[in-house]
Structure formats: structure tokens, C-alpha cells
Amino acid sequence: MFGGRIALIGHMDSALAVHRLHFAFTVTFHYIFPQLTMGLALLIVILKTIALRSGDEHYARAARFWAKIFAINFAFGVVTGIPMEFQFGTNWARFSRSAGGVIGQTLAMEGVFSFFLESSFLGLFIFGEKRLSPLAHWFAAFLVFLGSWMSGYLIIATDAWMQHPTGYEIGANGQIMLNSFWGLLLNPWVGWQYMHNMIAAVVTGSFVMASIGAYYLLMERHLEYGRTFVRTGVIAGLAATVLLIFPTGDGQGKNIAIYQPATLAAMEGLFETANGAPLALIGQPDTDQMKLDNPIIVPGALSFLTYRRWGAEVRGLREIPRDQWPDNVPLLYFAYHIMVGLGTILIAVSLISTWLLRGGRLYRFKPMLWILMLALPFPYIATTAGWMTAELGRQPWLIYGLMRTAQGTSPYVSAGNGLFTLLGFLGLYSVLAVLFLFLVGREIEHGPSPAGSGPARSPFSSGEKI
Amino acid sequence: METLWFCLVALMVAVYVVLDGFDLGVGILHLLVARTDRERRTVIASIGPVWDGNEVWLLAAGGVLYFAFPALYASSFSGFYLPLMMVLWLLILRGLSLELRSHVDTAMWRSFWDVTFGFSSTLLAIFFGAALGNVVRGVPLHPDGYFFLALWSNFLPGSDAGILDWYTVSIGVAALVVLTMHGALWLALKNDGEIRDRAKVIARRAWWGVASITALITALSFWVQPHLKENFSKYPWGYIFPMLAIAGLIGIRLWDRQEGELMTFLASATYICGMLTSAAFGVYPYVLASNGDPSLGLTIYNAAAPEYGLYVGLRWWILGMVLAAGYFFFVYRHFAGKVRLEDGRE
Numbered sequence: 138m139f140g141g142r143i144a145l146i147g148h149m150d151s152a153l154a155v156h157r158l159h160f161a162f163t164v165t166f167h168y169i170f171p172q173l174t175m176g177l178a179l180l181i182v183i184l185k186t187i188a189l190r191s192g193d194e195h196y197a198r199a200a201r202f203w204a205k206i207f208a209i210n211f212a213f214g215v216v217t218g219i220p221m222e223f224q225f226g227t228n229w230a231r232f233s234r235s236a237g238g239v240i241g242q243t244l245a246m247e248g249v250f251s252f253f254l255e256s257s258f259l260g261l262f263i264f265g266e267k268r269l270s271p272l273a274h275w276f277a278a279f280l281v282f283l284g285s286w287m288s289g290y291l292i293i294a295t296d297a298w299m300q301h302p303t304g305y306e307i308g309a310n311g312q313i314m315l316n317s318f319w320g321l322l323l324n325p326w327v328g329w330q331y332m333h334n335m336i337a338a339v340v341t342g343s344f345v346m347a348s349i350g351a352y353y354l355l356m357e358r359h360l361e362y363g364r365t366f367v368r369t370g371v372i373a374g375l376a377a378t379v380l381l382i383f384p385t386g387d388g389q390g391k392n393i394a395i396y397q398p399a400t401l402a403a404m405e406g407l408f409e410t411a412n413g414a415p416l417a418l419i420g421q422p423d424t425d426q427m428k429l430d431n432p433i434i435v436p437g438a439l440s441f442l443t444y445r446r447w448g449a450e451v452r453g454l455r456e457i458p459r460d461q462w463p464d465n466v467p468l469l470y471f472a473y474h475i476m477v478g479l480g481t482i483l484i485a486v487s488l489i490s491t492w493l494l495r496g497g498r499l500y501r502f503k504p505m506l507w508i509l510m511l512a513l514p515f516p517y518i519a520t521t522a523g524w525m526t527a528e529l530g531r532q533p534w535l536i537y538g539l540m541r542t543a544q545g546t547s548p549y550v551s552a553g554n555g556l557f558t559l560l561g562f563l564g565l566y567s568v569l570a571v572l573f574l575f576l577v578g579r580e581i582e583h584g585p586s587p588a589g590s591g592p593a594r595s596p597f598s599s600g601e602k603i
Numbered sequence: 604m605e606t607l608w609f610c611l612v613a614l615m616v617a618v619y620v621v622l623d624g625f626d627l628g629v630g631i632l633h634l635l636v637a638r639t640d641r642e643r644r645t646v647i648a649s650i651g652p653v654w655d656g657n658e659v660w661l662l663a664a665g666g667v668l669y670f671a672f673p674a675l676y677a678s679s680f681s682g683f684y685l686p687l688m689m690v691l692w693l694l695i696l697r698g699l700s701l702e703l704r705s706h707v708d709t710a711m712w713r714s715f716w717d718v719t720f721g722f723s724s725t726l727l728a729i730f731f732g733a734a735l736g737n738v739v740r741g742v743p744l745h746p747d748g749y750f751f752l753a754l755w756s757n758f759l760p761g762s763d764a765g766i767l768d769w770y771t772v773s774i775g776v777a778a779l780v781v782l783t784m785h786g787a788l789w790l791a792l793k794n795d796g797e798i799r800d801r802a803k804v805i806a807r808r809a810w811w812g813v814a815s816i817t818a819l820i821t822a823l824s825f826w827v828q829p830h831l832k833e834n835f836s837k838y839p840w841g842y843i844f845p846m847l848a849i850a851g852l853i854g855i856r857l858w859d860r861q862e863g864e865l866m867t868f869l870a871s872a873t874y875i876c877g878m879l880t881s882a883a884f885g886v887y888p889y890v891l892a893s894n895g896d897p898s899l900g901l902t903i904y905n906a907a908a909p910e911y912g913l914y915v916g917l918r919w920w921i922l923g924m925v926l927a928a929g930y931f932f933f934v935y936r937h938f939a940g941k942v943r944l945e946d947g948r949e
Contacts, residue, residue, distance in 0.1 A: 212702035215655065216695040222665055226680025227687055230749060233680070237673025238908030242916060245666030248659060249923030256656040257930035261937075264652075308909060315908075318915040547681035549751030558688040565692055572699070576706055 155555035156228040156546045161528075162559065163220050165521055166566050170214030172520050175289055175335060176342020177207050178282035180373060185275045199365050200278075201266070202585030203346070208263045209576050213569060220562070222248075228555065232535055232545030239305055239315045240295045243322070247291040255284035289338070290331055297327035299536050300527065301396050313539065326396070329388035330527070336380045337523060340483060341516040343374035344509075347490070349581055351509040354500055362585045364500050367509065371494060375487035381480060387442070393530065394443045394451075397537065400530035402454045403466045404473040405439055406432075414439040414451035422470045427455055463532045472525035479519035486512055604913045605903040608671040609890070611920065613883040615667060619660035620731075620879060621785075621872045626650040626657055628786015630697065630724020631779065633717060636790060636801045640710070641944065643717055647701065649793035649942045653934060654701060658694070663927075670916055674748055675890045675906040682742055682750040683734065686766055690730050697723035725779065732778025736771030739828050739882060740764065741894035748901065760827050762894050770827050777816045781878075784809035785871045788855070792864040793942050803859075806867075810855060817852065817878070821845075824882075830892065831885035841884045848877025 181203050188196035222244060225233045233241075261269070262277040269277065298304075304320020305313050315321060350366025353359045393401050401407075406422040406429045407414055416438035420429040440449040454462060463469050486508060493499035499506070531537055535545040629650050637643040669676045680687060700720035704713055737752075740760050744750045755765035758772075767775075787806035791799050825831055835841050851874030858866040886892065890906055893899040907913065 208702075209706075212698065216698040216702075219662065219694055219698075220691045222662060222669075223680065223687060223691055225669070226676045227684050228681070230677035230681035232677075233669065234674050234677035234748070237669050237676055238912045239670075241666065241670025241673055241676070241908070242912060245663065245670050245916070246919060246923070248663035248666040249920065249927065252659040252662055253656065253923070253927040253930055256659050257934050259655070260652040260934075312909070315912040315915070547677075547684070548747065548749050549745075550681050550684050551751075554684055558685070561688065561692065565695065569695075569699070572703065576703065579706070 152550065152552040152555055153543050153546055155552045155559060156550070157542070159228055159555055159559045159562070160224055163217070163224065163562055163566075165524070166570075167214065167217040167221060168521070168524065169517060170210045170217065171285070171289075172338045172341045172517070173345060174207055174210045174214055175285045175338040176340065177203055177210070177345070178278075178285050178342075179339055180342050180346060180369065181207060182275075182278055182282050183373070184369065185278050189271055189275050195361065195365065197271075198585055199362055202362070202580075204263055204278075205580050206345075206577060208259075209573065209580065211259065213573050217566070217569070228547055228550060229535075229545050230547035230550075232540065235311070235540060235545075236313050236536060239302075239313055239321060240298055242315065242318070243291045243295045243298070247288050251284045251288035251291065255281055255288070258284070286335060289335055290327075293331040293334055294322055294324065294327045296527070297324045297330055300330070300531055301326035301392070302536050302539055313536075326392055329385055329392055333381065333385035333389045333523075336377050336385055337516070337520050339377040340374060340381060341520060343370045343377055344483065344512055344516045346370035347374060347509050348511075348513040351506040352581070353584065355503065355506050355510060359584045359586050364497075367490075367499060367506075368494060371487060371490040371499070371509070374483070375491045378480065378484040378487050382484070386480075390443065397530060398452050399454070399457045399461050400463055400469075401443070402452055402457065403463045403469050404526060404530060405451075406470045407439065407451060407453045408455050410450065410453040410456045412440070412450045413437040413448045414443075414453075416442065419474070422467050424454075424466050460533070463530055465529055465532065469526060469529040469532075472522045472529060476519050476522040476526055479515045479522070483512065483515055483519070604910060605907040606888075607917070608667075608907065608913055609883075609887065609903045612664060612668050612671060613880065615660060615664035617876045617879045619657070619664055621875050622657035622660055623654070624782045624785050624875060625789035625868075626654040626786070627724045627728050628782040628784070629790060630720050630786070631728060631783050632786050632790065632802070632805060633724070634721045636787075636798055636805065640713060642798055643713070644705075645794060645798060645942055645944055646790065647704065647720075648944065649790060651701070652938050655698075656931065656934065658698075667916075667920065671908055671913060672890060672903070672906040673908055675901050678744070678749050678901060678906075679738075679742075679891055682752055683737065683766060684751065685754050686730055686734070690727065693723040693727050693730070697727065728779045728782045729772075729775035732775035733767060733771040735778070735879075735882065736774030737766060738891060739774075739824055739831070739886060740768075740770055741828065741892035741900065743895050744891070744893040744899040744901065746899060748899075748905075760894075764894065770823055773816075773823060774820055777813075777820045780809055780812045780816055781875065784813050784855075785868075785875065788864070788868045788871050792868050795941050806855075807859065810852075810859075813874075814852060817848070824885075828885075828892065830889070830897075834885055834887060841881075844877055844881040844884050846877070848874050848881060851875070851877055 181200050184196050184200040184203065187193070188200060225237075225240075225244070258277050258280040262274070262281050265277060266274050298321060301324060302313075303324045303326075304315060304317035306316045308314045346366045347370025350363045350368075350370060353363030354367065390401075393404070403422075405414075406417045406420055408422075408427045408429065413436065415432075415434035415436045417429055418433045418435065420432035420434075422429055437447040440451055441447050443449065443451060454466070490499055490505055490509060493502055493505055533541055533543075535542040629646060633643065633646055637646040665676075696719050700716040700723065704716040704720070707713075742750050742752055743762065753765045755767040756763055758765070758768045760768040760770040764771075784806050787802040787809060790802035791806060794802065851870045851872070854870030854873065855867055858870055888902045888904065889900045890903055891901040
């Protein structure tokens with residue numbers, strides 16, 4: 138039993154392990170950028186809407202500052218995004234051959250519907266403010282927002298199909314064939330996952346905005362803007378963190394309970410099937426002894442959250458064959474608990490900050506400003522942990538119930554070749570990380586104040602138009 | 604239906620090469636035609652608003668290839684593993700060099716990204732050409748439909764060839780020369796003054812290179828891949844594609860004399876389309892030939908997705924392309940005319 142499990146995971150030097158790390162590393166690094174751009178896109182549209190309706194130049198300048206941060210993130214998101222589509226073919230060829238006819242649809246639609254839209258209007262949005270009317274520029278911002286949120290939908294629909302395949306049939310030669318386009322796009326998995334993910338992006342955007350606002354207030358620079366950023370970030374952050382838990386997180390959890398019971402048990406560290414299963418807040422899963430060490434639990438809460446009945450039965454891992462278990466139960470368990478734990482902290486921070494906003498006390502209350510500023514990494518960590526929960530939870534399946542991860546790799550790409558390019562990406566992305574922090578740091582230092590900064594100067598400043 | 608998708612993918616690839624081709628060409632020439640910072644900013648400004656959209660054609664064509672011919676996508680991407688990863692790294696560096704150059708106003712920062720831009724554009728042109736060479740030459744497909752190629756072996760285009768052999772390298776060099784000319788014609792179209800003059804001189808010289816290397820790679824291709832002849836003798840109407848290339852090539856020369864910069868550039872685009880469609884027509888119905896047992900080759904029939912997916916794909920593809928054409932029309936129209944730096948700094 139145990140040997141079989143090890144073979145499934147693959148040793149650390151096996152091609153399977155290398156391909157998994159390759160995708161995990163590149164996608165995790167990539168998603169640092171789009172989660173901010175998708176969230177910021179909405180916040181920028183909100184700032185620009187306020188500016189448009191009130192005619193207040195202050196909000197237009199605030200939007201302009203965030204557009205610069207957006208542009209840097211967008212550029213890094215684009216260049217690190219290209220390898221994602223390629224890797225389905227390069228590292229996961231058997232998966233692509235079987236399932237390409239299905240998920241290729243959503244991936245190609247992302248290129249055709251989102252990327253063309255974004256790439257065409259981003260330049261207009263970033264550099265075109267001088268030449269466009271305020272309404273036209275608002276519209277350019279809106280189209281960029283639309284493009285990025287549509288892109289998100291098509292990617293989530295792709296992932297949702299791997300989590301819970303729908304709209305397909307198996308052909309005579311074992312090929313997976315699409316038989317319902319709308320079944321693919323309107324997968325019951327996709328709605329909650331999409332909303333949960335996009336709202337998480339708004340949380341990232343809000344907290345980054347509030348955090349930089351708090352930094353300005355603490356540094357006593359750009360005070361007007363600092364207050365606007367803190368206020369906008371905190372209010373949007375409160376709305377988003379609440380929606381993150383209910384209804385979207387709740388809905389996503391129910392989907393997992395229905396379609397991936399082994400994943401639910403592993404996430405929650407539940408080994409024993411129980412009527413009135415407890416919710417573990419803290420504890421360390423021991424998969425050999427099949428128990429949770431040092432648990433702090435809320436009795437019956439897992440049953441209630443999952444089925445709305447305190448006494449409902451929830452299946453534990455012990456009842457599920459080992460070869461159906463997610464192959465890294467402890468990592469899955471911790472990823473999930475880190476996501477939930479940080480989410481809870483972010484709600485508390487938003488609640489207290491919003492309450493302090495009344496009468497503007499927040500702007501003078503330094504301890505809370507410190508907390509807001511230092512909270513900057515939390516949404517990023519929570520989002521990453523959330524994606525780890527989703528993807529580790531899908532294991533040992535590549536397509537849940539249809540294809541195991543070990544069956545999806547490229548047959549002739551050796552561990553050595555895979556490791557070579559993984560190391561290449563590690564090196565290149567280290568350089569990218571340094572460049573990114575340097576450039577964003579410069580923009581933050583420079584700040585949004587009117588002194589010496591007009592609309593973003595186009596590096597392309599191309600004649601009379603654009 | 605398979606043939607239709609073969610044509611649509613070929614069309615998207617051709618659009619990609621024509622559009623991203625000129626901004627790759629601009630990259631190749633960047634260090635040559637522009638010497639001062641102001642000139643370099645002008646050169647980059649002449650592709651700035653469009654390069655990202657041009658590159659999206661690569662992603663869109665890749666995505667369409669993925670769902671229409673999943674077996675081809677899986678086989679070729681995993682088989683060309685190393686060069687594709689290098690293409691990715693080059694695309695990353697190139698994208699960053701274009702996006703980041705303007706952020707810091709120091710000579711050191713800018714010259715670093717200028718060199719990166721030139722270097723990555725040059726290598727990408729060669730890699731794309733070599734990739735096309737591999738598709739024409741064929742690869743050692745296994746009976747399971749996959750293969751894996753080392754970057755090089757003995758540099759001979761035999762059955763044990765690597766990705767780089769003298770044939771594929773010559774196609775790579777041809778791509779470099781063609782895109783240099785194409786980029787120079789774009790620069791001549793979008794600029795005036797010294798940049799335009801230098802670009803025109805380069806384009807004229809490159810034309811002779813293009814004309815001679817076209818003759819050379821045509822001869823080499825028929826020799827390396829005898830299968831190419833079959834379609835042309837079976838369907839003589841296919842000669843229209845090479846004719847298109849020749850007409851484009853002559854057109855460049857004619858319009859260049861009359862100072863018709865837009866027409867010269869369009870003639871160059873016609874030449875590129877002619878060459879690519881000729882190659883596509885020649886390899887059809889193969890999408891990836893085998894250089895061992897010919898029956899192992901991937902064709903549009905054994906690589907295509909089932910009928911239903913191809914059918915629904917067509918519906919959204921048409922809608923998406925109409926929208927994309929609209930955006931491109933809008934952006935290029937706004938961007939029409941010669942580039943002028945607006946900030947007035949000398």
C-alpha cells in the first residue's frame with residue numbers, strides 16, 4: 138500500500154516531480170501579478186468613476202498613480218503568463234493530447250477575447266489620458282477591467298473543468314471529447330470558484346492600496362492621497378473579505394464536499410468519519426497514525442458548515458482508500474488553514490479599520506496604520522495558499538476522476554531536461570523579482586502628488602496619436 | 604473541417620509573422636539604426652503601442668492550435684522542449700526591455716535594455732525560422748505520436764538530426780534576413796529624417812539578401828523534403844502561393860523606387876504571407892512530418908480534435924476575430940503617420 142503511494146507521488150528526482158514543481162513554481166510566481174491587476178482594475182474604475190462624477194482632480198490623480206503601479210504589474214504579468222500556456226504542451230503533453238480538445242477551447246478563447254482587448258486598450262488607458270476625453274478614458278479603463286476579469290473567467294473555467302469535468306464524453310480511443318460547449322463554460326464548479334477568486338483579487342488590491350496609503354500617512358507624505366487610499370482600500374477590503382467567506386468561500390466549500398470528499402477530509406484534517414464532525418482550528422496531521430496532533434477544535438462545526446446540520450455525517454480519510462487521498466495531505470491541510478487563518482485576520486483588520494474611519498480617527502491612530510501597512514503580504518500569501526488548496530486538493534488527479542497526474546506528463550522530456558529549464562526559470566524570475574520591487578518601490582517613493590508628475594509620460598510617446 | 608482549421612491556423616500564424624515580424628525586425632535593427640537616446644526612443648515609439656497586441660497573435664494561434672489539433676500541440680511542444688523554453692525566456696526578456704526601458708532615465712539602464720531588446724529579437728527571429736525548418740524537414744516521431752529532439756546532433760538533416768542542422772539553421776538565417784528587411788521597411792514607413800534614411804539603405808541591401816536566400820531555401824527545402832513537390836504537381840493552382848511571394852518581392856523593389864513606403868511595406872507582408880502559405884500548402888495534409896517512417900507523421904486528420912469541438916470553436920472564433928480586427932483597425936488608425944516624440948526633450 139505504501140509503496141504504491143510513493144510511486145504515485147514520484148521521487149524528488151523523477152520527471153513527474155520536476156514537471157509538477159516546474160508548473161507550480163512558474164504559476165505561483167505568475168499569479169503574484171494578475172491578482173493585483175484584476176483587483177486594482179476594479180478599484181481604478183471606482184476611482185475614475187468618482188472623478189468623473191464629481192469632477193474632482195484629486196481622484197483623477199489618485200487613479201493615475203495606481204495606473205502606474207498597475208502598468209508595472211501588468212507588464213510582469215504578461216511576460217510571466219506566456220510560459221503558462223506553453224507548459225501545457227511542453228511538460229504535460231499526454232494531458233494536452235487527451236484533454237486539449239476541451240480545455241484548449243477556454244485557453245484559446247482567453248487569447249482571442251481577453252488578450253486582444255487588453256493589449257489594444259491598455260496603451261490607450263495608460264498613456265492616452267491627455268488625448269482622450271474624460272469619458273473616453275474612463276471607458277478605456279473599463280475595457281481593461283473587462284478584459285482582465287474575462288481572462289480570469291476563462292482560466293477559472295479551465296481549472297474548474299480539471300477539478301470537476303463536465304460537458305465531455307470519452308471517445309472510442311480513450312480521447313476526451315467535448316460534447317457541450319456550455320457545459321464547459323457553465324460548469325457548476327466554476328461560479329463559486331470564479332467569484333471566490335476574483336473577490337480575493339479585490340482583497341489583494343484593496344489591502345495593497347490601504348497599505349501604501351498607511352505608509353504615506355506614517356511617513357507624513359502625500360497626506361491627502363494617503364487618506365484616500367486608506368479609506369478606499371479599507372472600505373473595499375471590508376466588503377470583499379466578507380464576500381470572500383460568505384457566500385463565495387462557503388459555496389466553494391460545499392462544492393468540494395459534494396464532488397471531492399477526500400479533499401475535504403484532507404483539508405480539514407479529518408481522519409475519522411463522524412456524525413457531528415469537529416472543525417479543527419489548529420493541529421498537525423499525522424498521516425501514519427491517522428490522527429491530528431495538538432488539535433484545537435470546535436465540536437460539530439464542520440458538519441454544520443458543510444451541511445447546515447450539527448449532526449450531519451462527514452467522511453474521514455480513514456474510510457477513503459489511500460490511493461484516492463491527495464498525495465500531500467499535510468501541505469494541503471496547512472495551505473487551507475493558512476488561507477482561512479489569514480482571511481480571518483484580514484476581516485478583523487478591515488472591521489476595526491472601518492470602525493475607526495468614523496470621524497477620521499484611523500488617519501491619526503498609528504498602531505492601526507502600522508498594522509495596515511504590514512498586512513501587505515497577507516492577501517498574497519492567502520491567495521497563494523488558496524490556490525495550493527485547490528490544486529493539491531485535486532491530487533492525485535490531473536483531471537478529477539479521469540486522469541491521474543502521473544499519467545499526464547510529457548513522455549520523452551526527462552527529469553534532467555525539466556530540471557534544466559526549472560533552474561533557468563528560477564534564475565530568471567529571481568532577476569524579475571528584484572526588478573519588480575525596484576520599479577514599484579520607485580513609483581511609491583515618487584508618489585501621487587502633483588509636484589513634478591503630470592500624467593504618465595509615454596515611453597512610446599508616439600506623435601499626435603496614442 | 605480539419606482542412607478549414609488547418610487554413611485558419613496557418614492564417615493566424617501568417618498574421619503573427621507579418622505583425623510581430625516587423626517589431627522583431629525593429630528589434631534586430633534597433634542598435635544599428637538608432638544611435639542616440641532620442642533616436643532609440645523614436646524607434647521604440649514606432650512599435651510601442653502595437654507590439655504587445657502583435658504578440659497576442661502568437662498566443663491566440665497557440666491556443667487555437669491547442670484545441671483544434673491537440674495531438675500536434677502535445678507532440679511538438681514536448682518534442683521541441685528546450686528551444687521552446689528558450690523562446691519563452693527570450694520573449695520575457697524582450698517584453699521587459701520594451702516595457703521597462705523608459706522607467707529609469709539613466710544611460711546605463713537604457714543601454715542595458717537596448718542591448719537586451721536587440722539580442723532577444725535577433726535570436727527569436729532565428730529560432731522561429733529554425734522551428735519552421737523543423738516542421739518542413741520532419742522529426743523522428745515515435746509510434747505513440749511523440750518525439751524528443753536534442754538541440755543539435757551532427758548538424759546534418761538526416762534521420763538522426765537535432766533541432767539545429769544546416770538546413771534548419773539556414774531557414775533561421777533566412778527568417779533573420781527577411782524580418783530585418785520587414786522591420787526596416789516599417790521603420791522607413793513610421794519615421795523620417797536619418798532613421799528613415801538608414802532604414803531604407805538597410806532595407807535595400809537586405810532585399811538582395813532576401814532574394815538570394817529565398818532561391819536558396821526553396822531549392823534546399825525541395826531537396827530535404829521531396830514530399831513538398833507532390834501537392835504542387837497534384838494541384839497546380841497551388842502555384843499561386845509562391846507567385847504571391849515573388850510578386851511581393853518584386854513589389855518591394857518597384858514601390859521602393861517610387862517612395863511608396865506603405866505599399867513597399869505591404870509588398871513585404873505579401874512576400875511573407877506567400878512564403879508561409881507556400882510552405883503550408885507544400886506540407887499539407889501533414890502538420891508534422893516524420894523524418895523516419897513517413898506513416899508516423901502527424902496529419903490534420905490524426906491530430907485534430909473531434910468534430911463537435913471544431914464546430915463550436917468556429918462560431919466563437921469568427922466572433923472573436925471580428926472583434927480583434929476591430930481593435931487592430933482602431934489602434935493602427937490612431938497610430939497612423941510618422942512618429943514624433945512629444946515631450947520636446949532633445
